[in-house]
Amino acid sequence: MINIIFLGTTSGVPTRARNLPSVFLRYGKERILFDCGEGTQRQLMIKNLKFMKITRIFISHWHADHFAGLLGLVQTMELEGRKEPLFIYGPHKTNEFFEQYISVGYFDHDFEISVQTLDEGDVVKCEGYKVTPFRVEHGIPALGYVFHEDEKVRADMKKAAAFGLSTSPKIGKLKAGKEVVHNGKTVKPEDILMRSPGKKIVYTGDTRQTSNIVKFSEGADLLISDSTFSADFEKRAHGFKHMTSKQAAEIAKKANVKKLVLTHISRRYQETKGGEKVLLDDAKKIFKNAVLAEDFMEIELK
């Protein structure tokens, strides 16, 4: 099971209702943040999520609204006695920026922070899943991320029985991709194995509409997309290197994703009651299964 919780859903400026960008994802023992805007550690606390158990943080790009919560979170982890390493990833210059940022002031950390600069083509391989960065267009080095659960492989026990196999360790070998010989017959993995794809979640970070998002979002269970502006502000969106919710919906449709979450909502829509509805309306004209993110909104993928 994968749990996704939206910790911050505004764009560059926080509001009373929406904190700065961060998406929390729990998978097994892993607790991942995509971006870590100012105030993320407190959002975690308010939602009763264990900030000490965060394992990995993926930064989409180095604008303060996407990273300014890192320093406080690291200081808190140190004050609370963290021992486990923390893994931080981000685009071009991430090692350099992080080093510059974390060494402001007098605070040291004793736990290991492993920082890795990523680019499209890299793969972060973890237990049961991988995270793949892809390039987006935001005027500075910026990445979107695909969280991809590993393919699930299980034996069809009826087919296995037809070969005389039951709980034999040979089934483990087949799962590991090896042929086995049983009762004098060669059994190939595809003879008895059933494969089902793992869940796929895409986070665009901040970006203009670009075909690269379609490419990397193909068939995703969930697309979490920049959706800063309404359709009537398409020119402005382009100028500020963001997307309209309509553009996000167009991508969702082309990529055949199952569900679209609109986030990174401009403050302009939040100032009037119900003002944000236009974003969802614009999107739904193109792609039905769209929702507007809210702080602390949860999505569960089984």
Add this chain to the structure above:
Amino acid sequence: MINIIFLGTTSGVPTRARNLPSVFLRYGKERILFDCGEGTQRQLMIKNLKFMKITRIFISHWHADHFAGLLGLVQTMELEGRKEPLFIYGPHKTNEFFEQYISVGYFDHDFEISVQTLDEGDVVKCEGYKVTPFRVEHGIPALGYVFHEDEKVRADMKKAAAFGLSTSPKIGKLKAGKEVVHNGKTVKPEDILMRSPGKKIVYTGDTRQTSNIVKFSEGADLLISDSTFSADFEKRAHGFKHMTSKQAAEIAKKANVKKLVLTHISRRYQETKGGEKVLLDDAKKIFKNAVLAEDFMEIELK
């Protein structure tokens, strides 16, 4: 009139109820922050305080819980089109740290940020008040600050009339400290002027108990003090270079201040309902007019 609003009252780690340290002070057109912990800009918004009108920020020391809200606030000011300069002050290495901090990532600001490193002995002279830094003990360069409203000077019109002076421009000269000659008589400022002291507010930042706070707090209307621990944790307070609420009260008593606000409350007291009461109880045994700070608590000095 001076308004003081507590934006963050926890110690190093935020909690559900308390954000990271920041004290807002409004005096005339000036809006000042003492410290700017992570999330300060959002606290300003929640309290409907105009973050764009902040004029000066005094940083007590360079631990992240006291400065990690600066970057986001500056980015927001830029995004919202600020033109007015912003003045930032802090202890030893403030220019260096600020430059390092503000240049992380890709965000530029077009408005002027004037940064000034201060030490005890310096005075920041502004319209109608001054701010005086003083050294405290926190293991790293750290300052407390005295906000001191200018002395109020007005003419006693009865005494002035005795010299034959009424609304003459000569009264202005006397107020400016000059002697005047009227009807052949020399009139000295002290002959007709009444002086009343301006309000005095002291913010300790993070510190051990030290006599220097007593010296600089003498007769203050308000002492806002580090009060991280309860009296039974005096050793721990010393080790972590903080104060107990009892020690804060001892200082308030010795310095003859009018009111004491206990802030920078350790998370340990917030975890149990009513757990913070011990801090106030400890303090009140020594100094009656003490209150425990809460986020968004307001104090008005007339």
